[in-house]
Amino acid sequence: MKKAIKILFVEDEEALGMVVSDSLRSRGFEIDYHTDGESALQATLTNKYDILVLDVMLPKMDGFSLAREYRKVNRNTPIIFLTARSQTEDVVEGFELGGNDYLKKPFSMEELIVRVKSLIGRLLYSEESQLEECFVGNYKFNIQKQTLELNGKIKTLTYREAQVLLMLFEKRNQVLERKLVLDQLWGDDSFFNARSMDVFITRLRKYLRDDSNIQIVNIRGIGYKLLI
Incomplete structure (x- = not known):
């Protein structure tokens, strides 16, 4: 049962x-x-x-x-x-x-x-995902532990931060549609949820700023692109 x-x-x-x-x-x-x-x-x-x-x-x-x-x-x-x-x-x-x-x-x-x-x-x-960790530029991203590591320094992400970063990584160097993220992680693409997502993108940019080759680009009206 x-x-x-x-x-x-x-x-x-x-x-x-x-x-x-x-x-x-x-x-x-x-x-x-x-x-x-x-x-x-x-x-x-x-x-x-x-x-x-x-x-x-x-x-x-x-x-x-x-x-x-x-x-x-x-x-x-x-x-x-x-x-x-x-x-x-x-x-x-x-x-x-x-x-x-x-x-x-x-x-x-x-x-x-x-x-x-x-x-x-x-x-x-x-x-059930077999992917436990990956490299986002020079950062080691442990998906299960929700951590970013660079030069021995470890940043622990919130669940939502880790999920947004994982979606960006899975579509790296491609456009990740804003609506897709909002529907899957927030439940809908309402104004309040969209504002919340913007905050998370800003935070991820801050966490990844020590690798100058990494960019999270805003594709106006469509979504975001993680460039590595």
């Missing part, structure tokens, strides 16, 4: 939390539901989850702080943030902390389930 996807779900609005938890269980998911960030973080110390679904505004420890602490020991398990906020800065912050996706409240159960299954599918694909 196929193993149920185990979700750590953290939401302080108990009425909403119970409705979502019951709905997910009825669809075959295994749910560990918590109402505050501290108890949820403790739960991660003794339980293994397939995915975390975290509200941003939580008592005792907010969702961003919870994700930051969790990423210190687990860099791969996907995280979805639930937020009523709409500012681009909040969305970007969530991705920088290692978030993989976000949903704005109110959301439909169908949309949440699609996002969960999509992230689980991408994780399985990543784990």
